[in-house]
Amino acid sequence: QQQVKQSPQSLIVQKGGISIINCAYENTAFDYFPWYQQFPGKGPALLIAIRPDVSEKKEGRFTISFNKSAKQFSLHIMDSQPGDSATYFCAASRAGGTSYGKLTFGQGTILTVHP
Amino acid sequence: GAGVSQSPSNKVTEKGKDVELRCDPISGHTALYWYRQSLGQGLEFLIYFQGNSAPDKSGLPSDRFSAERTGGSVSTLTIQRTQQEDSAVYLCASRPQGPPREQYFGPGTRLTVT
Numbered sequence: 235q236q237q238v239k240q241s242p243q244s245l246i247v248q249k250g251g252i253s254i255i256n257c258a259y260e261n262t263a264f265d266y267f268p269w270y271q272q273f274p275g276k277g278p279a280l281l282i283a284i285r286p287d288v289s290e291k292k293e294g295r296f297t298i299s300f301n302k303s304a305k306q307f308s309l310h311i312m313d314s315q316p317g318d319s320a321t322y323f324c325a326a327s328r329a330g331g332t333s334y335g336k337l338t339f340g341q342g343t344i345l346t347v348h349p
Numbered sequence: 350g351a352g353v354s355q356s357p358s359n360k361v362t363e364k365g366k367d368v369e370l371r372c373d374p375i376s377g378h379t380a381l382y383w384y385r386q387s388l389g390q391g392l393e394f395l396i397y398f399q400g401n402s403a404p405d406k407s408g409l410p411s412d413r414f415s416a417e418r419t420g421g422s423v424s425t426l427t428i429q430r431t432q433q434e435d436s437a438v439y440l441c442a443s444r445p446q447g448p449p450r451e452q453y454f455g456p457g458t459r460l461t462v463t
Contacts, residue, residue, distance in 0.1 A: 266450050335382075336405070337382075339392040
C-alpha cells in the first residue's frame with residue numbers, strides 16, 4: 235500500500251524559477267514530515283522537516299507548506315539553481331508503533347534546473 | 350564529526366551467493382535503520398534497531414534477509430542465496446535517541462546480482 239504519494243515524477247525548471255513538489259499521505263498517525271535531497275551516488279540528506287502543528291516552515295530558499303485537513307504537504311524551492319538539480323523525496327513517520335521514526339517515502343521527483 | 354559509513358560501496362555477486370553489508374552509524378546514535386532503494390520500489394524500510402530492544406524486522410522481504418547489530422553500534426545486513434531482484438542500493442541511517450527524528454543516511458552499498 236502506497237502510503238505517501240509524490241508528484242510530479244520529474245520536473246524541469248529554469249534558473250531563478252520556483253520548483254514545487256507535492257505529496258499526499260493516508261495515515262493520519264503520521265506526525266513528522268521531512269524532505270530529503272539526494273544526489274547521484276549519495277545517500278539522502280535531510281533538507282527540511284515539518285510537524286502538523288504548523289502550516290508552513292521556511293529555511294532559506296526552501297519552504298514546506300502543510301495542509302493537515304487535506305493530508306497534503308509540498309516543497310517549494312524559490313530561486314531554483316542548477317545546483318539544486320537532484321532527486322527529492324518526501325517522507326512521513328509516526329512516533330508510536332514498533333518502529334519509532336521509520337520513514338515511509340514518496341516515489342521521488344527528479345528535478346532539473348536549467349541554467 | 351564523522352557521518353554514517355557503509356561498506357563496501359559496491360558489491361557484485363553471483364546469483365545464489367551470500368553477501369554481507371556493513372554499516373557504521375554515527376557515534377552515540379542509538380537507533381539504526383536499513384532501507385533499500387530500487388528502481389521499481391523506491392525507498393523502502395527493511396529493519397530497525399533501537400538500543401538493546403528487539404529489532405523490528407517487519408520490512409524484511411524474505412527469510413533470506415537478516416541483520417544484526419553488535420554492541421549497539423555496527424550493523425551487518427546479510428542476504429543469503431542472493432537473487433537478481435535483490436539488486437538495489439542498500440542504505441543505512443542512524444538517529445539519536447528520542448526526538449528530533451532526523452535520520453542521517455550513509456552513502457549506501459550498491460548491490461548487483463548477476
